[in-house]
Amino acid sequence: PSRVAAYSQRRGIRIYNITGRDTWDWMKWAAKSGRGAAIGAGRAHFQTLMGYDQQTGTWYVCNNNSPQRIDAYDEAAFRRLHLASGQWVAILDYPPHPERARYARWW
Secondary structure, eight states, rough: HHHHHHHHHHHHHOOEEEESSSSSHHHHHHHHHTTOOEEEESOOEEEEEEEEEEETTEEEOTTTTSSEEEEEOHHHHHHHHHHHHHEEEEEEOOOOOSOOOOOOOOO
């Protein structure tokens, strides 16, 4: 987290750099407000949080190893994914893009 904070500060990028058990609420806030978020996911990997469907408990994540695909996780699978990395999230501290991302199966 300190490397990410220093990297962001050097480049003038404003972020919320959160670790610990509060990451869950912050990730839900980021998804709800349409902000970009990099999340700890897997053992040594950050991925992009694309959204969260509160009604179904489905999390949508883009893995930079396969950026053409959005992976959907139920609560249990997402919990395992996020806990495997250590609870960490970096959220851009800027207004969200006016066009909200939508998950759409195109195939």
